[in-house]
Amino acid sequence: MGKTHDRIADMLAKKFGTEHRHKGVDIKKGNRAIEVAVKKEDIEKSVKQLNMSRKPVKYLAVPPKKVGLAKEVTEGTGIGVMSTTGNIRKSARG
16 A cells, blocks of 8 residues: 555554554454555445454544545444544444
8 A cells, every 4th residue: 555554554553552464454453453544445445355354343444534435335334433543433343
């Protein structure tokens, strides 16, 4: 991905006490999987990536301006939405 994506994933991984993974889901910690999507066109790809994860709690991390779109795309999937700072905007089922 791009520099912005990697910077956000590194920051979130540090916040959650783990490392940014460059293959598969960006961040895994305990029962949680987090995928970062910076651009509008990356959101659906990121949801597919999260759906492939075996982790029961899944979050999509997006910039503040993309939170509304991310909530729409994840409606009914059980995937939660968080801002790029790690604030939960929609809780995940799991």
